[in-house]
Amino acid sequence: MNVLLVYAHPEPRSLNGVLRDFAISHLRDTGHVVEVSDLYAMGWKAGLDGADFTAHDGAARLDMVGDSLRAYQGGTLSADVLAEHEKLRRADVLILQFPLWWFSMPAMLKGWIDRVWACGFAYGVGEHSDTHWGDRYGEGVFSGKRAMLIVTAGGWDSHYGPRGINGPIEDILFPIQHGMLYYPGFEVLPPFVAYRTGRMDASRLAHTTAMLGERLDALAIAAPIPFRRQNAGDYSIPALTLREDLMPEQGGFGIHRQKA
C-alpha cells in the first residue's frame, strides 16, 4: 500500500524521531511505499490565512469558507497545500504522528489540517437534503482510505484511563479521530499511544517498537473504530442528533461509536 506519514516533532533525535524512523523502515521492509511529510523539516506554514488563496485580492475581506472553496475549485490554493493534496490522493493509508502537547496535536500539525482540509475537498461537499447532510462522517474525499494516529504522551497510562484525571485517551483524541479524520471519509484505526515517554529505557523502547510493528503489520486488516455513519439512518437530519431509540438517555462522545 501507499502510506503517507505526516510527522510533527522539531527534534529528529527524539523518541518521536526514533519511532518515525522505525515506522518508515518497517513499512518499507514489509512492502509498502512510504511518503513522509516532516512538517518541521519542511518549514510548514501553520497559520491558515489569505496567502493560502493565491487568487484572493489581499485588500478584499477574507471569507474563510468561500475563498477556500474558490481556491480549491480554481486550482489556486498555495503550492504547499496542493502538494499535500497530491500525496493524499496517492495514499491508501494516512498516519499522523505527534507528541500529545496540551491534550491535542502540536500547532504545526493542526496547521496542516487547517490548511490542507480545504472547502470543496475535505468539507462542504455533497448534497444537503432531508436524508443527506453533506458527504461527511463516513463519506467524503477520503472514502476507502484508512488513517491511524501514532501518539506519545508524557503522562502515565492510568492518567488517561477511563477514570484518569486527563480524561480517557479515546475521548481526548475524539476531535482528531472523529472530527478531523472520520469526517472527511477515513476509516480510523485504533491509535497507537506510548505513555510515560520522558522515561523510556532501552527495554521499554524495544517493547514499544515491537508493539508498533505489530500495529503496522495490521494496517490493511485491523478493524476500524466503529463510528456511526451520519447519513445511514442513525441520525435525525438536519438536527444531526442520534435517534432517540439508540443508546437512549446517554450522551457524550461514546454514543457515536456502535457497540461491539
Place this chain on the structure above:
Amino acid sequence: MNVLLVYAHPEPRSLNGVLRDFAISHLRDTGHVVEVSDLYAMGWKAGLDGADFTAHDGAARLDMVGDSLRAYQGGTLSADVLAEHEKLRRADVLILQFPLWWFSMPAMLKGWIDRVWACGFAYGVGEHSDTHWGDRYGEGVFSGKRAMLIVTAGGWDSHYGPRGINGPIEDILFPIQHGMLYYPGFEVLPPFVAYRTGRMDASRLAHTTAMLGERLDALAIAAPIPFRRQNAGDYSIPALTLREDLMPEQGGFGIHRQKA
C-alpha cells in the same frame, strides 16, 4: 480588572473581528483595562522549536521539557514568549477568542499555548509525593485568575448538543478548558459559543453581542465550571484516577466536574 484577550482570526472584518471589537469596547466602557494579543496581526510564530530557547545550542539534541525549563529559569525564552508571560502576570482574566476549526482552536492559538505554557511556568511545578502530584488542576501559576473562551462555530447548536453528531460542545472544549486552562490554575468560566455563524443577519448579531455583553458583565462573579481539584482528595495519587466511591462505574470527561 485587567483582561488579556488572545485572539486568533486572520480577517479583522470577520464576525470574529466584530465580536472582538465589541468585547474590547464593552470591557473598557465598564471600567476594565484590556490588553489584546492579536496573533495573526502580531505575526505570531506557531511552531514550538529550538529557537524558543535562545541559550540552546542548535547542534545539541533538543529536550522539549528540559530545555523549556532551563530557558524559563534562566530568563532565556524568546522575547515574544516573555512578553506574553508579562501580559499574563498582569491579567486577572484571560479570554481566548477563536473560530472552532476542526473541533479545536486554530493552529495560531494552539501555538500560543504550546510556546507560552513553558515548563516551570505552566507545568512541571510543585512537589510530587504520595499526596500531591504537582501544582496543577486547581493549583498553579494562574491560581486566582479566571479564564473564558469566546468561540464561533459554523454548525448548528443541535449538532453540538448532548446527542449531536459532533459531540457535546463541553466535551469538545474539555481538552482546552480542563487541559490547557484549569491545569495551570485558572478558574474556567462557562464558554460563550455562537453557532451557525456563516449565516448571521443583523438581528441575530445584535442578539449575540447582547448575550456576550451579559457574560462580560459577569466575569468577576460568574460561577466557574466545577472541575475537581487534583490534590484535594478526589483522586488516588499517583494513579490520578477518580476515587472509586465518586460517581462509581462512570467514565468520560463528565466525572471530572462536581455535580451541582
